[in-house]
Amino acid sequence: MDGSKNDTSLALDALRAIAAQMVCIGHGISFFLPELRQSGLPLPQNVGVLLFFVLSGFLISYTLLEKSRDPSYTFLQFFIDRAARIYSALVPCLLLVVLVDTGTIWLIGDRVLEGSRSPTIFLANLLMIETYRGPLEHLSLLRWPIIGSASPLWTLVIEWHIYLFVGALFFIGATPARATVLIPIAVIFGQIPLHYMFGALQEDNGLGRSLFALWLAGAYSYVVLRSVALQSRTLGAVLAVGSIVAYVATTRAYLEYKPVTYPLLVLFVLGVVVATQAGRIAASPWPAKIIRFFAGYSFTLYLIHHTLMYPAFLLWKDAGWLVFIPAVLVANVVAAVVATYTEKRHKQLAQWLRRRISRVRFYVRGEQGIRIRDAQ
Template identity: 30%
Template sequence: MRPLSEKCVTFFDFLRFGLAQVVLIGHGIGMFYNYWGGFFPERIPYLQQIAVVGFFFVSGFLICRSVMTNFKYKGGDATHYFVDRFARIYTTLIPSLLFVLVADLLFSCAYPEAALLTYVSAKNFIYNLGLIPSMPLGTLRPIWSLMFEWWIYILFGGLVFFRKRWFLCLICIWMGAKYTFTVNAQGEAGHLEVIWFAGALGAFWFDRLTQRTEISRLSWPAFIGAVAIYLYTKNSYHLVAGLLMTLGLVLLAARLNSDEEAVSQVKKQRYAALAGFSFTLFMTHYTVLYWIQQALGSTTIGFLSSILLANLLAFALAYCTERHHKTVAVLLLELVRRRRWRLSQP
């Protein structure tokens, strides 16, 4: 398995940043210009929901590549996988939960009748912290997708590492399958797990696709087909459209991966920095939009200021939290290894 080219890595960094901005702007347009149930989705499907489909592809693709690297260089270390996933999610989830809780409680003093305050409770906080499918805490509306994605991680890890840690993985498979197929897939978003596993399958075949440059040219017909279905059905979670978009993104990435042209250090750092706060932005943006809309009303000034503030706050929060997820993973792995060593001593 060859490493992703610099162009391909930069592409995925830009894609993560771009998808987060689409979610932010889509929610902002709907909230500030009263487009819910009208312009969205009667004329065009919800753009932010299509972006979520894109996030599931990116997640499946990158995690599968990470697992393939794990097997190649670490022999298939289940502990490394689960600790890495835990660190990646919770270095953003915990700060985001606390940010939303504090913001909702502070603004509740000025706007006690705000509808979403109904969901600010200790029960929702605990369930959201455990990523158990439940009502989001207050204005933390986007967490539903993380609840979906988290249990796919658990299921995937159980399937991949079953022969390494069979008892633990059996539990992961049972819990992951229960929440993925029995609970989450029954919601409005449908079978996003199919998109996730399609991304993972694309990662598995990616090196072969990179060598077949003539196939990669089919990315644009795939994109056109996806757009046509989205516009015709007005269904942001249409499975066939989502799979066509996934195919197009995989083929486009393969085409970029076949290009060995170097990317400037400045450009790499810029896009890596932009992607570095996309997860935090995804988790916290709705809170910023919601309370600015309450304060300033449905105005263009409110819309523009909320877009800017959401990005600035997410960047500041991620700078202290999300960007350190790899360091947290290393520390947790070291703690696990020390614990095992102590238990092995007579």
């Protein structure tokens, strides 16, 4: 993952950017060019989501195994990093969703949007408990819809719960002394991931089934490559190209979430990593700058593109390419601008949170010391 020695980190950023564009373009096709969905080819938005889960598993596995070499790296540090990464984009995007949906209702009117907007729904989406699936799904307290037009949030809920579940389990093993604190976290946040393990049967015919299994496959890919150092451009290219060609040839539209198709996507990512481990290819800094630019707002684009396209769909659903192209461009431009002040500053947010928590700890310890001295 060292950018000075190989192109792996850059390649993974490129895959992240491509996955976000696939979701954006795929939803644009669904809105404005539905006839293109009759080709039988895998739907880009679904493939993009699946790629996100493979990449997420790979990178979180890297984060946990590498950063835990430092004894000071704890579950709290992991939580701060993940929370800053997610909420730096989620909070402004939720506010943007509310703003755009309000304008859509006022200018156009839409009963679907009107029925999925309230302060409690906003809070449920902020806490990422909407679309809860698990042993407690019969409780009305946990039954909340996705807010307004922000339908892509359903996968973010799964990702967030996977992060905390896997992180808690990892640190239970790494620091058994803290198990009493981490076990409840694992129990609470493990319900949704385990539901999406081996083929959850849902009302939507299994949409999202086995996403946690796919995530774990991505995570295990890093463990394998960490143990067996493979560095071959030829082998990696053959593996990546062969697996993606086989995936397109064997996977049909609307069947992307069948677990039998997942190994080919995992092999594709493995092939990209193996090929890019062999060293640096691009001598010019410009390709890296372009890739990192698009990757830098990929999460924001994923969160808001559907909301930005929805009003155009209500107004001009039959306009075809004349609306499709501007809609995709507007989504990218807005996401890039918003991310400049939010998503791209998640590391600064993480540092700020660490400083705040350190100050609180220092204050609490000082108060405890004063009480002990007074008691003595």
